[in-house]
Amino acid sequence: MNIFDYNNGVLHAESVSAVDIAAQYGTPCYVYSRKAFEQHYLAYENALQGRDHLVCYAMKANSNLAVLNVLAKLGAGFDIVSIGELERVIAAGGDPKKVVFSGVGKKAHEIRRALEVGVHCFNIESEAELDRVNDVAAEMNMQAPISIRVNPDVDAQTHPYISTGLKENKFGVDIDDAPRIYAKANAMSNLNVQGIDCHIGSQLIETAPFMDALDRVLALVDILAEQGITIHHLDLGGGLGVTYDDEVPPTPGEYIAELTERLGDRQLKLIFEPGRSIAANAGIFLTQVEFLKSNEEKNFAIIDGAMNDLIRPALYSAWQAIVPVVQHADRNPENTKAWDLVGPVCETGDFLGKDRQLNLQPGDLLAVKSSGAYGFVMASNYNSRPRPAEVMVDGDTSYIVRARETIADLYAGEQLLPSE
Numbered sequence: 001m002n003i004f005d006y007n008n009g010v011l012h013a014e015s016v017s018a019v020d021i022a023a024q025y026g027t028p029c030y031v032y033s034r035k036a037f038e039q040h041y042l043a044y045e046n047a048l049q050g051r052d053h054l055v056c057y058a059m060k061a062n063s064n065l066a067v068l069n070v071l072a073k074l075g076a077g078f079d080i081v082s083i084g085e086l087e088r089v090i091a092a093g094g095d096p097k098k099v100v101f102s103g104v105g106k107k108a109h110e111i112r113r114a115l116e117v118g119v120h121c122f123n124i125e126s127e128a129e130l131d132r133v134n135d136v137a138a139e140m141n142m143q144a145p146i147s148i149r150v151n152p153d154v155d156a157q158t159h160p161y162i163s164t165g166l167k168e169n170k171f172g173v174d175i176d177d178a179p180r181i182y183a184k185a186n187a188m189s190n191l192n193v194q195g196i197d198c199h200i201g202s203q204l205i206e207t208a209p210f211m212d213a214l215d216r217v218l219a220l221v222d223i224l225a226e227q228g229i230t231i232h233h234l235d236l237g238g239g240l241g242v243t244y245d246d247e248v249p250p251t252p253g254e255y256i257a258e259l260t261e262r263l264g265d266r267q268l269k270l271i272f273e274p275g276r277s278i279a280a281n282a283g284i285f286l287t288q289v290e291f292l293k294s295n296e297e298k299n300f301a302i303i304d305g306a307m308n309d310l311i312r313p314a315l316y317s318a319w320q321a322i323v324p325v326v327q328h329a330d331r332n333p334e335n336t337k338a339w340d341l342v343g344p345v346c347e348t349g350d351f352l353g354k355d356r357q358l359n360l361q362p363g364d365l366l367a368v369k370s371s372g373a374y375g376f377v378m379a380s381n382y383n384s385r386p387r388p389a390e391v392m393v394d395g396d397t398s399y400i401v402r403a404r405e406t407i408a409d410l411y412a413g414e415q416l417l418p419s420e
């Protein structure tokens with residue numbers, strides 16, 4: 001069956017069967033589609049043709065090396081938030097010169113490494129960070145390219161945990177204070193002011209908050225021009241939402257068309273940092289039903305995937321579609337009932353879905369859709385569970401792109417105290 005949906009509802013049939021993947025690699029596992037990753041990335045590229053631009057995939061969404069490599073081959077840049085992510089870009093064959101470095105807590109050694117490999121820009125998130133980047137660049141006798149992440153105080157109208165552009169959020173500097181901080185940055189001898197950055201939140205399904213943020217940022221560009229500070233690029237972050245259920249977010253094409261119209265004839269290079277809109281609907285999470293049990297109140301299907309593998313439902317009450325991989329036409333439709341799909345972890349919050357109308361039997365394979373973003377990357381070893389395998393489907397072949405962790409991996413690097 002078709003288990004990958006391209007964004008915006010177009011169904012995509014992969015020729016590799018999920019049943020074969022489960023048999024070959026075991027469950028639970030993540031399965032990605034190369035074609036979907038490529039199409040989602042190219043939707044941005046195509047919308048930006050004819051403009052100076054850089055699409056920096058926000059690799060926090062899915063940092064598997066094979067995924068990064070597929071995007072690097074298309075010329076993608078990357079938005080990183082740690083030096084671990086930078087090293088993954090390099091290991092995957094990505095170009096560090098197309099990297100933007102975001103994040104509120106960059107350590108000196110991370111800044112040093114980023115300068116060494118020549119990242120495109122540091123997205124500075126506080127005045128104190130400005131000083132730190134300037135100091136490290138001075139030690140290295142270099143000029144650090146920077147933009148300042150401003151917090152435009154717009155309500156992204158998304159889940160409070162993934163809203164980032166309000167005064168109450170820890171990200172960026174207050175937009176009203178930005179002219180002063182830019183003046184300071186401009187006077188620092190080892191910084192090179194390049195751009196402005198903002199990212200107001202994730203899973204936005206309307207363009208209005210993006211446009212509000214853009215208007216505020218453009219007003220700042222004008223104020224800075226009056227101060228004699230030229231801004232070369234505008235980094236508008238990521239945040240474009242995807243269809244998990246029945247949401248209809250704008251396509252990258254629609255979003256970028258609306259935005260470029262507002263830009264008029266301004267010659268600013270545009271940078272985007274999409275994560276979810278590239279990765280979410282390019283992946284599924286495959287899990288198997290182990291046991292069924294019911295009481296007067298509830299039907300529980302105990303599955304082999306758990307909150308440690310896919311934490312979004314537990315953490316944000318996120319809803320992701322869960323579908324049977326095989327349609328069993330011979331099953332009595334009267335057996336269809338509402339199931340809570342719960343994992344083996346010892347937490348009440350360990351569920352991937354609740355009250356899902358399904359006709360289940362032990363051994364059934366289920367696909368949790370839209371799991372390509374913030375899935376494996378947020379997996380943990382809680383309850384000493386090995387993290388699942390990651391598999392990439394490429395045409396009619398599937399490849400294991402990260403093996404399931406072994407039990408020995410779980411305690412590698414740990415030590416007992418020396419014996420007396």
Ligand SMILES: Cc1ncc(COP(=O)(O)O)c(C=O)c1O
Nearest residue numbers: 058199202238239273274275276
């Ligand atoms: C600075 C920054 N850029 C890009 C992203 C990617 O966001 P999304 O996955 O919603 O596109 C995030 C995460 O919200 C972020 O914090």
Ligand SMILES: N[C@@H](CCCC[NH3+])C(=O)O
Nearest residue numbers: 060162202312316373374
């Ligand atoms: N992890 C979140 C998104 C975080 C966005 C990163 N700033 C999610 O799964 O929805």
